[in-house]
Amino acid sequence: MNVRRSAAVLAATAVIGVAATPVAQAADPSPSPSVVLPSGLYGTSDPTYDGVWRQSLALLAQDTVGLEPTGKATDWLARQQCDNGGFAAFRAEPAKDCDAKTMVDTNSTAAAVQAFAAVGDYDAATGKAVDWLKSVQNEDGGWGYTPGGPSDANSTAIVIGALTAAGEKPDSVVKDGKSPYDALLKLAIPCDAKDGGAFAYQPDKKGKLAANADATAAAVLGALGKGLAAEAGKKAESTCADAKTPEQAAANGAAYLTRTLAKDGHLTSALPGSEDQPDYGNTADAVVALAAQGGAAQAAKPLTWLERNSADWAEQSGPAAYAQLILAAHAAGADPKDFGGTDLVAQLNATGPTPQLRSEDRAVAKAEEKDDEDEGLTFGVWWYVGVFLVVGIGIGFLLSGRNKRR
16 A cells, blocks of 8 residues: 555546546655645655655554654654544644544554554554544445545555554444445455456446455455554465455455566556556555465565665655565565665664664663673683683693603
């Protein structure tokens, strides 16, 4: 799931009358003149459409590598929350109360919940956000991007991840008897159809489902009840079968992703009026989904492609891109500090307030440092003992020789 849709994409959706897929926000080297960047925010591009999203991903990614974000970074995110519990993509003046014109959305809110759950100390904010998400659940059990909008796979999946992170049971969060899993299963394409196993973002106007790789990656995680920072699951089959359960629907989605990635190792973005290009963000999402469903080995091919090709994209796109790659490395068991020769963690940290090791990890590091010092001291003592032994043996041979000559 890449950075959420911009106003331009939403407008285009209304014009052409089809459901838009969340797409990566184009990198913007500087904010618009009306936006003043706060010091606690990660990145320097205009945060209007992705401030909360990229901040949440940055905090999540840092948590997976044992880093504790600074209070400046987490407090910035907390101040973005509206009194009703929801989050907008960005509020330039968080001191002002939210009103009917504030465009709160489920994706920003769900991402913030997952970030708060990871870093801790924001239970009140997390509870309010979860309550708001429950209040805008659709009758089919799912969620749309905005309150009242038709349910889509991406939004439903990320809310499932938020509910799980907050300690809720997604299958118990129901509306009119329907759970989020019911909504996802309605968006799953049957195995005997074209692109069987995939998920659609939303049905079209005629109710037909069209395969969407990004929605499939999101839905695989959602069907598994996992969030953005998912870890590798146990090795499992990813063959397509009748999706009677969320787990089977996840396996079906993984099978579709595997087929789609088989040729080039990456997913492709196909936007009207432009040539198809590799989609780095969605490929990173697919890595997380594949690893979570069937183990790290299942995600090896797209992970390798990202290690070889994603450096320029991440540098141009900023903190959300670095975070997505770190989350992909985390899920697939790769080293984010040596990702194709790039230290993703250092590059992410350089875009905002510098984090530190978590308290428990600091204690472990100090203990390891002490062990190294003790080991060095022990080595030094034995080195000197060895030297004196050698000297002693040499003196013994010398005296023995003298005695024989006498």
